Amino acid sequence: MRLGPIKARLIEQVPEFKTIAGAPTLAMAMKTGNFTHSAYIFISKVNAEANGLVNKISQRVPVEVSVAYWVRNVSDSTGEAALDDVEDLRLAVLEALLGWTPAEQIEPFLYRGGSVVSSQFGAVLWADQYVINTYLRRT
Numbered sequence: 001m002r003l004g005p006i007k008a009r010l011i012e013q014v015p016e017f018k019t020i021a022g023a024p025t026l027a028m029a030m031k032t033g034n035f036t037h038s039a040y041i042f043i044s045k046v047n048a049e050a051n052g053l054v055n056k057i058s059q060r061v062p063v064e065v066s067v068a069y070w071v072r073n074v075s076d077s078t079g080e081a082a083l084d085d086v087e088d089l090r091l092a093v094l095e096a097l098l099g100w101t102p103a104e105q106i107e108p109f110l111y112r113g114g115s116v117v118s119s120q121f122g123a124v125l126w127a128d129q130y131v132i133n134t135y136l137r138r139t
Contacts, residue, residue, distance in 0.1 A: 001063045001134055003041050005102045010039060010067075013096035016089060026068055030118075030125070037089065040068040044129060048136065057138040064112060065130045067093055074122035082124040090114065090128060097130055107133045 003022065010020050019025070019038035026040035045064035052058050069089050073082040094111060101108040114128035 001043065006041055006065065009096055009100065010093060014092040016092065029070055036070065037085065038070045040070065042066055057136060059136045061134045061136055062131050063134055066127050068117065068125060068127040070125050072123040079119055079122055079124065082122055086124050086126045105132060105134065
């Protein structure tokens with residue numbers, strides 16, 4: 001599964017992001033401490049299910065796509081403002097991806113869950129996971 005269409009959809013649907021990039025850029029942002037209202041998209045898990053045919057192949061392959069949000073807001077001492085900003089972005093991404101079927105796919109994105117990855121000094125890194133079922137078929 002290619003991530004380009006997901007990135008394009010978020011650019012179009014969620015203009016609040018200052019940056020939308022992939023995992024390598026997230027690693028750099030974490031190293032440098034460059035906190036902005038950013039989203040980082042990457043495939044976090046691919047787990048093929050058993051083949052359902054004899055002498056042919058038909059496998060459902062759920063692909064888990066993570067959207068990590070990196071936000072810094074130091075307008076309060078508790079970090080609550082940053083969490084509020086993350087929540088606003090999460091809801092916008094949920095609206096953009098939930099139920100959306102990218103071209104060349106046959107099933108829509110579903111929401112799997114999310115959690116805080118890191119939180120310190122008014123910065124929050126949160127990651128949500130979405131899943132879309134793809135298929136491998138050989139006759």
